Amino acid sequence: MPRLENWSLTVCYGPKLDLYSLQGRVYNHPRFEDGTPVVTSRLESIDEDHHFITHSESVYTLGEIDPNYERIYPNAKKRLIDRMKKNQASNPEMI
Numbered sequence: 001m002p003r004l005e006n007w008s009l010t011v012c013y014g015p016k017l018d019l020y021s022l023q024g025r026v027y028n029h030p031r032f033e034d035g036t037p038v039v040t041s042r043l044e045s046i047d048e049d050h051h052f053i054t055h056s057e058s059v060y061t062l063g064e065i066d067p068n069y070e071r072i073y074p075n076a077k078k079r080l081i082d083r084m085k086k087n088q089a090s091n092p093e094m095i
Contacts, residue, residue, distance in 0.1 A: 001051065002029040003061045004038075008069035009080060012042045019043075022052065022060065046084040 007024030023039040026032050041055040052060045062077060070076055 001059060001061055003027045003063050004040075005063040006066045007062055007064075008066045009073075009076065010039065021054070022062075024063075024066070026060075027063075043084065045088055046081060050081055052084070 004022055004024035004026055007022050009020050010023050012019040012021050019042045021040045021042050023037070025035050026038045027034045029036075029038075032038060040052075040058065040060065043052055044055050045053045047053065047059075050061070052062065054060070065076055073079070
């Protein structure tokens with residue numbers, strides 16, 4: 001499964017508010033060489049194992065967070081997981 005390292009959250013602009021994607025260096029991805037910088041399509045959902053599913057139906061696991069991002073946004077991974085779960089609970093039609 002693809003894994004993002006040195007990742008951070010980024011805002012996607014579009015017709016809906018509150019859309020996010022991930023950026024970081026990807027590993028174990030079938031289309032990218034290990035360590036390639038990527039920006040995912042927008043995040044759609046999270047599964048019970050904390051794998052993140054994007055709009056393009058890619059599935060990612062998160063490795064280490066970008067230390068600069070974590071310094072600015074402490075506990076970013078936990079807050080992202082909590083937010084995704086909360087959004088899914090209020091929008092059951094999500095994947």
